[in-house]
Amino acid sequence: MSAHVVCVTSGGGLPIFSRKKGNADTLPFSTIGSLNGVHMFGKSQKVTLLDTLTEDYSVVWKEFHDSLVLIGISSGCTVEVLTKTLDSVFDAVVLIVGVEEIKSQRNIERLKRELRICYPLIDRLLDSLDCGDSASKHSSDLVGLAETILCPENHLIQIVLDSFTECVDSLFSCVLVHGKIAAATNSWWSLHPEEVKLLSLLAQTENTSSSKDIPVFLPYKSPTVAFRFVCCTLIPEVQLCCLCGPTPVLSEVEHSATNCFKNSADILTSAIQCHPRNFPSSCHIDGGILGLLLVNTTYGKYMITRNPHQNTNKKNASSSHRLDILQTFFYQAVLTFLADEGGNDDENDPADKKDAGFETYWCSEYHKCFAMRIGDNILSVLFNSSIPTFAMRLITERTLKNLIADKQVCW
Numbered sequence: 541m542s543a544h545v546v547c548v549t550s551g552g553g554l555p556i557f558s559r560k561k562g563n564a565d566t567l568p569f570s571t572i573g574s575l576n577g578v579h580m581f582g583k584s585q586k587v588t589l590l591d592t593l594t595e596d597y598s599v600v601w602k603e604f605h606d607s608l609v610l611i612g613i614s615s616g617c618t619v620e621v622l623t624k625t626l627d628s629v630f631d632a633v634v635l636i637v638g639v640e641e642i643k644s645q646r647n648i649e650r651l652k653r654e655l656r657i658c659y660p661l662i663d664r665l666l667d668s669l670d671c672g673d674s675a676s677k678h679s680s681d682l683v684g685l686a687e688t689i690l691c692p693e694n695h696l697i698q699i700v701l702d703s704f705t706e707c708v709d710s711l712f713s714c715v716l717v718h719g720k721i722a723a724a725t726n727s728w729w730s731l732h733p734e735e736v737k738l739l740s741l742l743a744q745t746e747n748t749s750s751s752k753d754i755p756v757f758l759p760y761k762s763p764t765v766a767f768r769f770v771c772c773t774l775i776p777e778v779q780l781c782c783l784c785g786p787t788p789v790l791s792e793v794e795h796s797a798t799n800c801f802k803n804s805a806d807i808l809t810s811a812i813q814c815h816p817r818n819f820p821s822s823c824h825i826d827g828g829i830l831g832l833l834l835v836n837t838t839y840g841k842y843m844i845t846r847n848p849h850q851n852t853n854k855k856n857a858s859s860s861h862r863l864d865i866l867q868t869f870f871y872q873a874v875l876t877f878l879a880d881e882g883g884n885d886d887e888n889d890p891a892d893k894k895d896a897g898f899e900t901y902w903c904s905e906y907h908k909c910f911a912m913r914i915g916d917n918i919l920s921v922l923f924n925s926s927i928p929t930f931a932m933r934l935i936t937e938r939t940l941k942n943l944i945a946d947k948q949v950c951w
Contacts, residue, residue, distance in 0.1 A: 543614035543622075543669045545629055545662060548576050550609050554648055557655055561666040567613075575599070575611050591619045602626045607642050608633070617669045621871050624683045625668055631734045631759040632661040635742070638757040640764055657754075660745035661738060680863035682870065685835065685842045686737040689720035690819040690949035691811040698723040698950055700804050704780065707796040712767075713782035715774075717808075718815045719744045721841065723950050732760035733840020743771045743781050753790045756783075772797045777815075778808045818845045820949060823942050826935045830907065831862040831922035833870060834943055836951070837879055838916040843943075843951075866922055869909040873900045874920055878913045901932060912936045917944055 542562030548555050553576045558567060579601045582589040591600040600612040600622045610626045633642065636658040637651065645651060668683035681687070691697075697715050701723050705713045712731070714724035721740060728736065735758050742754070750773040755766040767783045770793050774780055780797050788796075801808070814820070819832070835842040846862040877897045902909040904925070910932035911920040919940040923932060944951055 541616045543617065543666055544612070545626070545666065546572050546575070546611040546613075547629075547633070548572065548609050548611070549645065549648065550603055550606050553577070553580065553609075556608065556648070556652055557659070557662075559659065559662045559666065561663070561669065572611075575601075575613075576609060579603075579609060579611075591623070593619070598622050600626060602630075604630050605639065605643050607645060614669050618871060620875070621669065621683055625665060628665045628668070628684060628734060628737070629662050632658045632665060632738055634759040634763055635661070635735075635738050635756050638764060638766065639759075661741050664741045664745075680833075680844050680846075680867045682835075682842055682844075682867065684733055684737065685840050686733060686740050687720045688841045688843050688951070689717050689722050689811075689814060690843055690943070690946075690951060691717065691722055691814040692820045692822065692946075692948055693807045693811040693814075694723050694950040695948040696807050697804070697811065700800055700807075701725065701780075704796055704800040705782070707800060708782060708784060708788055708793055710782045710784040712784075713780070714740075716740060716743055716779040716781060717811050718777050719779075720815075720818070720843075722811055729839050729841075731758065735760060736840065739769060739781065739783075742769065743779050751790060751794055758783075774801050775805060775808055775812075777812050816845070818843055819943060820946060823946065825939060828924040828927040829921055829935070829939070830924060831866050832939070832943075833866045833920040834940070834951075835870075835874075835879070835918045835920075836916055837918065862922055865907060865909065866920055869902060869911070869922075870920055873902060873909070874911045874918060878911055878918055899933065901929070903929060908932060910936045912940060914940060919943070 542560065542564030544558065544560045544567055546558045546567065553573065555572060558572065560566060579589045589601050591598065597613055597615050598617055598619050600619060601609060602623065603609045610629055612622045612626045614622050633655060637654050641651065664681065667681040701713060701715055702725065705711065705725055711725060711727035714728045715722045719740065752771045754769045756769045757763050757766050768785065769783055770790060771779055771781045772794055774797065782793065831846045833842060833844045844863065844866060877900045899912050907925050908923040908927060908929065909920065910923065911918060917940060919936055921936045921939065
């Protein structure tokens with residue numbers, strides 16, 4: 541299983557970057573040139589080349605602002621997911637250099653150098669592809685969605701976070717536990733889901749110091765004017781992030797973070813213990829459940845767990861394989877039939893609200909999957925194959941209500 545993303549200029553086909561996932565060899569320049577040449581020929585004939593399928597691969601072309609062309613190639617991945625991933629990759633490019641730099645392309649070599657910062661972001665975005673390569677994944681990333689952790693301490697973290705936000709005079713801030721959002725301000729959740737995801741990933745990249753101060757262009761909210769993205773490490777595995785203007789300076793942000801969270805070390809340490817379960821141990825989960833994926837379509841966030849209980853059976857899917865099963869089920873069944881994606885502007889998208897269903901399921905020899913949508917929330921559940929098919933609906937509904945009923949976890 542492998543995936544490639546190639547970026548070239550629209551006019552001359554000059555290569556900007558090429559990233560890959562999996563064990564495949566790097567694409568030779570001749571192959572990149574051929575793929576771009578086919579797209580350019582179609583464009584000259586007023587034909588837009590969108591995608592094609594081979595026996596083993598999906599290939600997608602997407603042009604942005606008549607300036608950059610992204611080409612995605614992946615095995616084991618649908619065209620729809622690969623197309624969404626290319627959108628995310630372009631958003632990562634805008635996040636670092638801004639949309640005006642992409643449109644003007646005054647200096648291609650400088651653009652290449654500036655984009656090196658976003659390579660770790662692009663590599664993480666490729667984890668969203670359903671390539672069945674769990675060994676190289678940080679987690680089971682989902683395209684266009686930000687990962688959260690439902691700690692019992694989240695409501696206490698939220699109180700301190702609100703106090704910090706007032707101190708630094710910023711509306712946008714969040715706390716990450718193991719790279720997952722534990723608490724965030726309302727304004728942070730008002731950002732586009734792609735922006736929330738990219739900022740969470742940016743906080744985890746290049747952790748050479750305890751703090752970082754990076755200019756970022758929000759692809760949807762502010763693609764031409766930069767914000768300052770400031771991230772401070774409170775304790776290992778816990779980060780505090782905020783967006784602000786020219787002031788306050790980094791030292792003042794660090795001072796405010798220290799003052800606000802100085803009495804919260806025990807709370808943060810306790811929140812860390814929730815990983816990798818990712819939801820409160822007090823929440824009752826049926827013994828036949830192997831994994832959970834909870835998605836909120838309005839805010840574009842999700843929580844995934846592969847080990848809701850410790851009494852695992854050797855005949856069940858391994859922990860890493862459970863992530864792949866849930867991810868595949870989400871892409872191939874849930875997105876198609878249930879998801880009403882927030883901020884979706886594509887009237888022809890199959891996940892349009894008027895066509896969305898309420899339940900869907902899969903059954904196989906070794907496991908079963910069931911998904912249910914109630915309001916803005918979708919819960920996908922991976923069951924042991926011994927669970928009766930007729931019982932999956934009741935268990936899923938009860939589990940979903942239990943997860944979203946606890947206000948302390950800030951879902």
